[in-house]
Amino acid sequence: MTDMTGKRNVTTSFLLLLMLLTMPAEGMLRGADDTVVDAAAARKSDQGQQQQRIVLDQQMNGIFLGGGDIAQSRQQFLDRRLLQVAALADVCGLMEAQRRKFETAARLDTARTFDGIEAVRQKYAGRTVDLQNPAGQAEWQRFQQDAMAVRTRLQETGGPESLLEKVIAQILDDGQRADWRREVELRRRHQWQNVVDTGMSQFDTALGLTTAQHEAVEKLLMDKPLRVNDAKVRLHGGHVTPYICNICKYALSKLDQQQLKALVNDRQWKTLGTFVEQGRAFAAHLKQQKMIVEEGPAGAGDR
Amino acid sequence: MTSMSMTPVRGMHRGPVWRRAILCAMAALPAFAIRAADLEDPAAAQRQQQIKLQAQHFEQLFTKLLSGELELIRSVCGDLPRESRRKISQAGVEAVKQAALESAAQQFGGRLAGDGDQRPANPAAVILEALDKSLAEQVPGERVAAYREQVAQRNDRQKRAMIRQVVATLDAELFLTSTQWDEIERSLSAAWEDRIFIAIGSTHMINGRRVFPGLLQECVRPHLTEPQRQQLGPSGAPNDGQIQNWSLQINQLNNIQDAGRDPWWFE
Numbered sequence: 001m002t003d004m005t006g007k008r009n010v011t012t013s014f015l016l017l018l019m020l021l022t023m024p025a026e027g028m029l030r031g032a033d034d035t036v037v038d039a040a041a042a043r044k045s046d047q048g049q050q051q052q053r054i055v056l057d058q059q060m061n062g063i064f065l066g067g068g069d070i071a072q073s074r075q076q077f078l079d080r081r082l083l084q085v086a087a088l089a090d091v092c093g094l095m096e097a098q099r100r101k102f103e104t105a106a107r108l109d110t111a112r113t114f115d116g117i118e119a120v121r122q123k124y125a126g127r128t129v130d131l132q133n134p135a136g137q138a139e140w141q142r143f144q145q146d147a148m149a150v151r152t153r154l155q156e157t158g159g160p161e162s163l164l165e166k167v168i169a170q171i172l173d174d175g176q177r178a179d180w181r182r183e184v185e186l187r188r189r190h191q192w193q194n195v196v197d198t199g200m201s202q203f204d205t206a207l208g209l210t211t212a213q214h215e216a217v218e219k220l221l222m223d224k225p226l227r228v229n230d231a232k233v234r235l236h237g238g239h240v241t242p243y244i245c246n247i248c249k250y251a252l253s254k255l256d257q258q259q260l261k262a263l264v265n266d267r268q269w270k271t272l273g274t275f276v277e278q279g280r281a282f283a284a285h286l287k288q289q290k291m292i293v294e295e296g297p298a299g300a301g302d303r
Numbered sequence: 304m305t306s307m308s309m310t311p312v313r314g315m316h317r318g319p320v321w322r323r324a325i326l327c328a329m330a331a332l333p334a335f336a337i338r339a340a341d342l343e344d345p346a347a348a349q350r351q352q353q354i355k356l357q358a359q360h361f362e363q364l365f366t367k368l369l370s371g372e373l374e375l376i377r378s379v380c381g382d383l384p385r386e387s388r389r390k391i392s393q394a395g396v397e398a399v400k401q402a403a404l405e406s407a408a409q410q411f412g413g414r415l416a417g418d419g420d421q422r423p424a425n426p427a428a429v430i431l432e433a434l435d436k437s438l439a440e441q442v443p444g445e446r447v448a449a450y451r452e453q454v455a456q457r458n459d460r461q462k463r464a465m466i467r468q469v470v471a472t473l474d475a476e477l478f479l480t481s482t483q484w485d486e487i488e489r490s491l492s493a494a495w496e497d498r499i500f501i502a503i504g505s506t507h508m509i510n511g512r513r514v515f516p517g518l519l520q521e522c523v524r525p526h527l528t529e530p531q532r533q534q535l536g537p538s539g540a541p542n543d544g545q546i547q548n549w550s551l552q553i554n555q556l557n558n559i560q561d562a563g564r565d566p567w568w569f570e
Contacts, residue, residue, distance in 0.1 A: 079534060083478040086528055090480055186481035187474075194471040197464035204457055206367060206559040208374030211456045234475045241468070245558065267374060270562040278558070 052131045056124040056143055060150075070121075074114050077154060081106035081164060088168070091183045092176035101171050105164040112163070113153050120146050151235055192225040198241060199248020203275065207268045216263045220255050221248070227293035243291065249279030250286055354407045361403035364556040365426050369395045372434055373568050379453055380438070380446040385570070387441035391434065392568035398433030402426035406553070426553065466491045473523065476513050477531045490522035 085102040088094060094102070124143060130136035172180060200218055203209060209217070226247065233243050252260065253276045260276075261269055286292045373392060377383075383391075406426055431454065439447050470487050473479060479487070514536065524532055 079530070080476075080478065083530060083534065086530055087478050087480050090528070183481055187479075187484070190467075190474075190481060190484050191471060194464075194467040197460070197467050201461050201464045202555055202559065204371070204460065205556075206371050208371040208376075208378065209457075210375065210378050210453055214457075214460065230471070230475055234472075240472075241555065242558065244468075245555070265378075267562060267565060271560065274560040274562075 054129050054131065054140065056127045056129060059143070060121055060124055060147065070114070070117075073154070074110060077113065078106060078110040081109060084164065087183075088180065092172060092179050094176075098171050101167065102164065105167050109163045117150050117153065120150055148235075152232065188225070188227075191228060191230055193222070195226075195228060195244050195247050195251070196221045198244045199251070202245050202248075203272070206271050206275075207264065209264075209268070213263055213268075217260070220260065220263075221251055224251065224255060226251050226254075229290055229293050232289055232291045246279070246282045247286060247291060249275045250282050250292070251279070252276050253279035253283070350411050353411050354404070357407035357410055358400075358403045361406050361426070361553070362399055363561075364553060365399045365402050365430060367556050367559045367561045368427055368430055369399050369434075370561055370565070372430065373565060375453060376434065376438065376450055377565070377567065379450045380442055383442065388568050390441055391437045394433045394437035395430060398430045401433075402429040405429065462492070462495055466495060469518070472513075472515070473535075477527065477534055479531075483526050486526040487523055490526065491519065494519055494522050 082103065085099065085106055088102060089099055123146070127139075129139045129143070131140060168180065169177060196218055200214060200221075203217065204214060207213075228247060233240050233247070252272075257276065260272070264272055287294065373395060376391065403426070435447075435451070435454075438450060442450075466488055469491060470479070470484055473487065474484065523535070527535065
């Protein structure tokens with residue numbers, strides 16, 4: 001009898017233990033706790049819904065350089081254009097009348113750019129999107145595209161559409177124009193050398209290139225420079241190195257592959273070949289993002 | 304993961320018999336080894352597990368550094384006896400493991416237990432140092448000198464590349480003339496420290512101005528015009544985290560597809 005009771009006790013204990021172990025944790029809180037749990041869940045749900053709603057005004061303000069202060073942002077934008085005028089003055093030795101014309105062009109560029117931005121701001125004024133429904137998601141995507149365009153305009157210092165760029169050739173005399181063309185070429189060479197050096201650092205690490213090999217590959221890349229839109233690359237803030245490396249890999253893919261292959265051994269080519277393939281794979285993205293400018297020779301005023 | 308099964312569970316030899324039995328049984332199972340340790344010090348156990356997992360990831364990345372370096376040694380030093388090759392490559396593999404563990408430990412809380420050294424772990428330096436030492440033991444002096452010359456030239460190239468990136472970042476803000484570009488490059492080159500580049504990776508905007516933490520202002524400001532100086536603004540000092548942060552270089556290794564082990568070194 002005692003044995004039976006003992007066995008029953010063990011079985012009961014085992015079943016109780018099993019129930020305790022398999023019981024869901026949430027099920028442990030009931031009774032008076034229900035109110036607390038339900039209120040907390042409701043609060044959490046409310047917060048979740050709020051997180052799904054985005055106030056577009058606030059988002060747009062965050063994009064401006066001055067952290068939402070459009071007047072400050074406008075001044076900073078103008079200041080950067082005036083730095084370009086100062087560079088023109090330094091390189092070409094501008095006369096006072098020429099300087100005034102360039103400064104006016106810079107102010108008009110600023111006004112035109114901020115008129116465009118203001119239109120986008122007005123478009124989203126007082127709007128909130130709900131990411132929980134498809135219409136809200138679609139609007140959010142449109143907003144992001146417009147916001148990216150605004151950021152690009154704010155970042156660009158010139159570009160073929162800028163008035164300042166367009167009038168450079170008209171305002172400068174022949175000697176000044178030649179000086180500025182030379183300057184533009186030197187600046188472009190510096191920028192391309194930066195792309196090549198950054199990319200080649202990665203190739204050095206991965207392939208174990210000797211100095212002679214490095215110089216030979218570098219020469220091929222420097223002899224076939226690409227036009228890089230630095231402003232587009234810089235949209236990614238301080239972390240631009242991966243983008244620059246991708247541009248360099250794309251440039252590798254545009255080289256004569258037999259010539260390139262002849263510069264390295266078979267083992268190195270296995271790795272270099274993967275870089276070439278990565279470069280080809282990035283081509284569409286780089287062009288779509290307009291990081292690479294694939295047009296004919298640009299005018300004297302190009303950056 | 305194999306090493307996880309070796310993890311002793313603190314306290315497994317103390318306490319009542321039933322407690323010791325449970326802890327010993329759990330420690331015998333790899334999956335439970337860390338959980339058993341959690342009973343004693345969950346935070347420390349979790350950190351150890353994170354370090355081990357991260358070290359495995361770093362080991363894969365740093366192996367790419369080793370592959371490139373062995374290729375350079377093979378190119379420069381030519382034919383080497385099989386035994387020498389194995390010793391050099393083995394030294395490299397060990398250095399990769401050490402660098403991976405140090406970097407992982409640093410990422411999860413400063414330093415390895417018992418290691419009083421607080422220097423930032425530069426994985427490339429750890430691997431290069433080990434290879435150089437082994438090479439000096441295995442290879443005639445003139446070949447070692449030739450390899451060191453190649454490494455020095457590569458370091459110069461990498462320094463030049465980093466300086467160009469810094470100046471290009473400044474140019475995007477200040478519209479430098481080509482003359483200014485050259486002058487700032489020269490000044491930075493004379494006073495260069497790798498940490499400048501690491502810090503420049505953490506440039507950010509404050510009130511519409513790009514801030515360059517750790518930039519040596521004395522190398523830049525004298526070459527700027529007054530409006531450019533106003534636009535540049537203060538640079539701010541880099542914090543220790545930025546100085547010790549090798550993640551920029553480490554992350555770049557992710558984009559390298561390793562061609563696999565060269566059997567010449569390991570057979």
